[in-house]
Amino acid sequence: MGSTGSTAGPRGHRRRLVTGAIALLATASLVTACGSDNDGSGGGGDRAASAGGVDDGTELTMWTRAATRPQSEALVKAYNASHKNKIELTVVPTDDYQAKVGAAAGSRDLPDLFASDVVFVPNYTSSGLFADLTERVDALPFAEHLAQSHIKAGTYEDKKYVVPHTLDLSVLFYNKELYRKAKLDPEKPPTTLREWDRQARAVDALGGGVDGTFFGGNCGGCGVFTWWPSVWAAGEDVLNEEGTEANLASTASKKVYDTYRGWVRDDIVAPGAREETGTTWTGIFPKGKVGVMPMPSTTLGLMPKDLDLGVAPIPGPDGGKSTFVGGDAIGISATSESADQAWNFLAWSLGDKAQVDVVAAHKDVVARTDLASNKHSEADPRLVTINELVAEGRTPYAMKFGQTFNDPNGPWLELMRHAVFGDGKSVEKDNDAVTASLAD
Amino acid sequence: MPVKVAVRATAAHVTSPQPRGGTPPPRWRSRKAKGLAYAAPTAVFVTVFFLLPLLLVGQMSLSDWPLLGGDRGVNAPENYSDITDSTLFWPAIRFTLLYTVIVTVVLLALALLLALLVQESRPGAGFFRTVYFLPGALGLASASLLFWGLYSPTTGPLSRILEGLGLVDDPVSFLGSPTSALWSTVFLIVWKFAGFYMLILLVGLQRIPHEVYEAARMDGASRAQIFRSITLPLLRPSLALCLLLCVTGSLLAFDQFFILTKGGPDNSTVTVVQLIYREAFQRLNLGTAAALSNLVLAALLLLNALQFRGLRRADES
Numbered sequence: 001m002g003s004t005g006s007t008a009g010p011r012g013h014r015r016r017l018v019t020g021a022i023a024l025l026a027t028a029s030l031v032t033a034c035g036s037d038n039d040g041s042g043g044g045g046d047r048a049a050s051a052g053g054v055d056d057g058t059e060l061t062m063w064t065r066a067a068t069r070p071q072s073e074a075l076v077k078a079y080n081a082s083h084k085n086k087i088e089l090t091v092v093p094t095d096d097y098q099a100k101v102g103a104a105a106g107s108r109d110l111p112d113l114f115a116s117d118v119v120f121v122p123n124y125t126s127s128g129l130f131a132d133l134t135e136r137v138d139a140l141p142f143a144e145h146l147a148q149s150h151i152k153a154g155t156y157e158d159k160k161y162v163v164p165h166t167l168d169l170s171v172l173f174y175n176k177e178l179y180r181k182a183k184l185d186p187e188k189p190p191t192t193l194r195e196w197d198r199q200a201r202a203v204d205a206l207g208g209g210v211d212g213t214f215f216g217g218n219c220g221g222c223g224v225f226t227w228w229p230s231v232w233a234a235g236e237d238v239l240n241e242e243g244t245e246a247n248l249a250s251t252a253s254k255k256v257y258d259t260y261r262g263w264v265r266d267d268i269v270a271p272g273a274r275e276e277t278g279t280t281w282t283g284i285f286p287k288g289k290v291g292v293m294p295m296p297s298t299t300l301g302l303m304p305k306d307l308d309l310g311v312a313p314i315p316g317p318d319g320g321k322s323t324f325v326g327g328d329a330i331g332i333s334a335t336s337e338s339a340d341q342a343w344n345f346l347a348w349s350l351g352d353k354a355q356v357d358v359v360a361a362h363k364d365v366v367a368r369t370d371l372a373s374n375k376h377s378e379a380d381p382r383l384v385t386i387n388e389l390v391a392e393g394r395t396p397y398a399m400k401f402g403q404t405f406n407d408p409n410g411p412w413l414e415l416m417r418h419a420v421f422g423d424g425k426s427v428e429k430d431n432d433a434v435t436a437s438l439a440d
Numbered sequence: 441m442p443v444k445v446a447v448r449a450t451a452a453h454v455t456s457p458q459p460r461g462g463t464p465p466p467r468w469r470s471r472k473a474k475g476l477a478y479a480a481p482t483a484v485f486v487t488v489f490f491l492l493p494l495l496l497v498g499q500m501s502l503s504d505w506p507l508l509g510g511d512r513g514v515n516a517p518e519n520y521s522d523i524t525d526s527t528l529f530w531p532a533i534r535f536t537l538l539y540t541v542i543v544t545v546v547l548l549a550l551a552l553l554l555a556l557l558v559q560e561s562r563p564g565a566g567f568f569r570t571v572y573f574l575p576g577a578l579g580l581a582s583a584s585l586l587f588w589g590l591y592s593p594t595t596g597p598l599s600r601i602l603e604g605l606g607l608v609d610d611p612v613s614f615l616g617s618p619t620s621a622l623w624s625t626v627f628l629i630v631w632k633f634a635g636f637y638m639l640i641l642l643v644g645l646q647r648i649p650h651e652v653y654e655a656a657r658m659d660g661a662s663r664a665q666i667f668r669s670i671t672l673p674l675l676r677p678s679l680a681l682c683l684l685l686c687v688t689g690s691l692l693a694f695d696q697f698f699i700l701t702k703g704g705p706d707n708s709t710v711t712v713v714q715l716i717y718r719e720a721f722q723r724l725n726l727g728t729a730a731a732l733s734n735l736v737l738a739a740l741l742l743l744n745a746l747q748f749r750g751l752r753r754a755d756e757s
Binding site for chain 1: 613706
């Protein structure tokens with residue numbers, strides 16, 4: 001009994017060690033907790049910092065997904081070359097991005113800056129992953145010209161959390177050489193879904209390994225990106241404003257499914273559409289054997305130089321035009337301790353010089369509508385066509401977007417496949433399943 | 441009883457406090473300390489990397505544990521009872537069991553055949569043993585990616601080769617239908633693991649004494665009789681090991697389907713582990729994912745226990 005509480009001898013020494021270790025752990029936990037504490041204000045940076053942020057040689061970390069790697073890399077490279085701050089960019093495989101961000105958020109280990117597929121942004125803003133940028137964004141002299149669909153997707157409870165980073169629009173690509181061979185006017189791309197159908201069939205009739213069109217038939221994201229603009233072009237919407245209810249069994253939607261089903265039935269589609277999970281769907285058109293298909297605008301700069309191609313807006317069944325304003329939006333993580341420095345990069349990336357000399361020079365879509373026409377786009381009318389679509393396009397908003405539309409085992413892909421590879425009779429039932437997932 | 445008393449007495453004697461100072465500690469104490477020192481690294485490893493995560497998963501499975509944000513309140517037993525709400529749950533169980541049966545039968549049959557072909561030390565046997573085993577040295581994710589490329593009807597060579605040989609008229613959609621997706625994946629797994637299981641069976645075959653075969657031949661037994669009455673019974677421990685590994689591995693199948701089919705087409709190749717991944721990283725709900733993981737763990741423990749029990753009985757008989 002006498003040894004209880006004694007600090008003498010080996011047992012006392014052990015006790016001291018144990019007590020010390022516990023105290024050390026507790027202190028470490030407290031320090032960690034304090035260090036990671038945040039109020040979503042952007043890491044507590046000095047509010048008086050200029051609207052342009054701080055460039056003091058800080059090392060910043062940034063994540064982007066592989067799908068938009070070239071654009072992010074170009075911006076980071078140009079920023080690092082002209083600023084004291086340095087950004088270390090990590091490119092994460094697109095399919096793993098959600099999981100990586102989720103795991104990092106759980107362990108409070110997010111980088112200073114992280115871009116995200118804009119459709120996942122509402123999930124992140126509502127979970128408190130981004131710092132509030134409202135004052136900083138509003139202070140930008142060109143705030144009203146930023147792609148509003150991205151700003152809207154990143155606004156939660158009246159606070160702005162992200163800015164556009166890399167814009168990726170869905171547009172029709174058509175092969176002018178094949179159009180000529182098929183006796184179609186290469187300067188007259190389709191302006192209705194019916195014309196698109198007629199032109200695709202005309203090209204397909206050339207034979208010899210040439211196909212009319214192509215799409216990712218086992219890729220929910222591809223369907224959202226390329227089919228929904230046809231519905232929007234008809235003046236209909238696919239989701240309610242809160243993103244909790246689907247309207248994917250509408251008249252215009254059914255006309256879209258019917259057209260695609262007709263292409264599958266009559267073998268107008270290039271081989272592989274049925275199993276295309278989205279990994280290679282943009283690699284088909286550059287081979288020069290497909291007539292007309294919708295694709296991301298970011299692929300324009302990657303096309304072979306000798307491929308004579310045109311781009312056009314995605315039309316609705318009977319006319320109209322629209323686009324899915326996709327790509328990545330970017331914000332400062334709520335745990336970043338270098339918010340002012342991170343903002344310096346964001347403010348610079350949206351400025352005239354970065355947008356024109358980096359983004360437009362790479363044939364990518366500028367994030368500002370006032371720069372739709374610039375020295376680079378003027379040299380290539382296709383870029384003007386794409387840039388001008390930003391103002392007309394939409395970015396859908398839904399908290400449960402990923403699990404509903406991007407999940408390869410989710411209800412939207414089931415709807416797509418039933419509607420196109422099946423008989424198309426289960427659209428109403430499948431639409432209910434999509435709504436159930438959105439409201440889950 | 442007197443024995444117990446004696447033991448207690450001895451224990452009381454040896455655990456009594458020893459005088460401090462000059463007297464060296466008894467030998468048993470030094471041995472005990474050494475034993476603890478040897479076991480400590482493993483104990484720490486097991487605690488940190490096995491027991492603690494297991495406890496964490498247990499806690500997760502009883503909590504509302506979103507991957508992003510939100511409170512972590514108690515959500516038991518809903519995490520468990522909600523599992524069957526997913527329309528994919530029962531199809532995933534059925535598919536995983538079907539896949540396990542097919543892979544186990546095909547893989548073990550082929551591995552045994554390969555082992556029998558190269559068991560004799562004749563010229564070229566070493567070469568073929570190496571060739572058969574080579575795919576086993578490749579990572580499963582890499583192998584899946586390789587086959588994904590081979591199977592592609594647009595960019596892969598397999599479809600073009602078949603067309604070139606005149607065996608098919610149109611590009612082959614290896615992963616385009618539920619049946620072809622299943623068998624294409626089975627083919628990949630058999631290609632990848634047949635050599636590995638062949639090696640295990642080869643060791644088993646070489647442990648069977650030649651004298652037994654010679655005696656059987658002297659008695660006039662045919663090759664089929666020798667195989668049925670000598671090879672198979674004496675190979676049972678190796679076959680049992682292969683069976684255990686194959687069944688467990690197949691029930692936990694993930695990489696190959698995640699890369700080749702993503703559970704498609706039409707959700708026809710969703711496995712149970714894919715369901716866990718989906719729950720955690722698509723639906724961002726770690727609580728339900730943890731509950732599902734615990735169920736899979738329990739099922740595997742039960743299955744392995746049954747297999748071990750069956751094996752022990754067979755050995756005793």
